[in-house]
Amino acid sequence: MLQQYKHVLVAIDGSYESELAFQKAVAVTKRNGGELFLIHIVDTRAFNNVSSFDSAMVQQVADTAKETMEGYIEQAHKAGLDKVSYSIEYGAPKTIIARDIPKQKNIDLIMIGATGLNAVERLLIGSVTEYVTRNAKCDVLVVRTDLNNQPALSSTKRPKDKSAN
Numbered sequence: 001m002l003q004q005y006k007h008v009l010v011a012i013d014g015s016y017e018s019e020l021a022f023q024k025a026v027a028v029t030k031r032n033g034g035e036l037f038l039i040h041i042v043d044t045r046a047f048n049n050v051s052s053f054d055s056a057m058v059q060q061v062a063d064t065a066k067e068t069m070e071g072y073i074e075q076a077h078k079a080g081l082d083k084v085s086y087s088i089e090y091g092a093p094k095t096i097i098a099r100d101i102p103k104q105k106n107i108d109l110i111m112i113g114a115t116g117l118n119a120v121e122r123l124l125i126g127s128v129t130e131y132v133t134r135n136a137k138c139d140v141l142v143v144r145t146d147l148n149n150q151p152a153l154s155s156t157k158r159p160k161d162k163s164a165n
Helices: 016-032 056-078 093-105 119-125 128-135
Strands: 009-013 035-043 084-091 109-113 141-145
Touching: 009 016, 009 093, 009 119, 016 035, 016 056, 016 109, 016 141, 035 056, 035 093, 084 093, 093 109, 093 128, 109 128, 128 141
Parallel strands: 009 035, 009 109, 035 084, 109 141
Antiparallel strands: none
């Protein structure tokens, strides 16, 4: 029996890896005639260490996230995907991606970039991707390659835009 993923979730964190996950999620969702749901989580733990924490900082982060997500929505529409929406959530990315949103949105596939962190960050706070793959109740596809199935470059080696030359 052929698996048809009808409700696909992709986590967007601004990394090159999440960009690749988005691109592949658009292709999978379009091929399956499903609905794509984009999620961006503002990790509130990052604000716990800011002594002069204020709502203006949170609003700035939220505004930037909204602008980014609307750009992804536009890209998905241009690629021919009609059913696409997004949400910006606040809290711990691990549980929101692995448990909360999949339950709320009846997600049957989570697509996530291999990593958005460096080795030290993974050691200290753990990999969101690792947590999601271990704890999600639905299928999880970890994106490690680009659309040509070539290994993803690190975020510091993002391909140059050829149109800029």
